[in-house]
Amino acid sequence: MINRSVGFTLIEILVALVVIAIGMSAALKLSNQNIILQTELENRTYANWVAENLVIQMKLQKVMETGVIKGSDNMAGRIWYWQADIKPTFDADVLQLRMRVSIKKSLENTLADITAYLPVETT
DSSP: OOOOOOSOOHHHHHHHHHHHHHHHHHHHHHHHHHHHHHHHHHHHHHHHHHHHHHHHHHHHHTOOOOEEEEEEEEETTEEEEEEEEEEEOSSTTEEEEEEEEESSTTOOSEEEEEEEEEEOOOO
16 A cells, blocks of 8 residues: 655645745735835825916916026925926917926926916006
8 A cells, every 4th residue: 555645745835935925026016116106196296286386376476577487395395396487478468387396406307397378467
């Protein structure tokens, strides 16, 4: 009679561990990518809020000069650098405002870029 032990062989256990390691590695990589994308989305959301706030401020201040205005603003415990490019349009009563916002002072990685139109106030 042949007496066979019941259980797993060393090779079967090693294969199972390799499969589990590959699965865990993929899950960890996916989790890391999710964190990076969440941070990017958060930055873009705050940058859009900063840009929208600045456009509203310029509408309320009735900005009527064309040109480039640069500055910085605080939101969510961070400093956001912005640039407003104000240009005339075909309509003399309307100015085009392009607002760009970034975390970097050089504005090389623009997180928000919106265009708005400002009425020219006549008195």
